[in-house]
Amino acid sequence: MTDSPPPRLPLDWIAASLKRERARSGLSLSELAKRAGIAKSTLSQLEAAGGNPSVETLWALGVALGVPFSALVEPPAPSVRVVRAGQGPSVASEKAEFAATLLSASPPGARRDIYHLRAEPGAVRESEPHIPGSVEHLVVSTGRLKAGPSGEEVELGSGDYMTYRGDVAHSYEALAPGTTFVLVMQHV
Numbered sequence: 001m002t003d004s005p006p007p008r009l010p011l012d013w014i015a016a017s018l019k020r021e022r023a024r025s026g027l028s029l030s031e032l033a034k035r036a037g038i039a040k041s042t043l044s045q046l047e048a049a050g051g052n053p054s055v056e057t058l059w060a061l062g063v064a065l066g067v068p069f070s071a072l073v074e075p076p077a078p079s080v081r082v083v084r085a086g087q088g089p090s091v092a093s094e095k096a097e098f099a100a101t102l103l104s105a106s107p108p109g110a111r112r113d114i115y116h117l118r119a120e121p122g123a124v125r126e127s128e129p130h131i132p133g134s135v136e137h138l139v140v141s142t143g144r145l146k147a148g149p150s151g152e153e154v155e156l157g158s159g160d161y162m163t164y165r166g167d168v169a170h171s172y173e174a175l176a177p178g179t180t181f182v183l184v185m186q187h188v
Helices: 011-025 029-036 040-047 055-065 069-073
Strands: 080-083 090-092 099-101 111-119 125-127 135-142 144-149 154-157 161-165 170-174 179-187
Touching (some): 011 055, 029 040, 055 069, 135 144, 135 154, 144 161, 144 179
Antiparallel strands (some): 125 170, 135 161, 135 179
């Protein structure tokens, strides 16, 4: 039996993370390479999803960018998350017929606005991107709804939960008469 090497991190995750964090910090390729003490060609190769980055290289880049190591290597969060009615983790009460399902915890420093919406079939409500960092959470109360970022819309039924980036173009479309839903807009 031979020992197989440990699985490698997908280079496209690392490349996307490096590009995102470098853009966020406003650093040029040259400046980031200089601050991290690595060759500009090495950084360029990593941002092109090439090379074989070491822990040391990624650590140095994280320090230079002011982000934890994990920010460069963790898998991307899905852009759309759906919790179907009755499928989320619930905690029941001992004293009443009552159960709570946490759909989404608020991150520190976030502001949330809560809306109750009614929609009827016939027209799609197109929404322009909101301010950067916006996230939308919605729970369908009655009817059926198709919603989400352009090209990633999902059909939802009564009780279904969905979350997605609100800072990209997105839409809502009632698929049944009398569709209602709760929309929580989170701004970080």
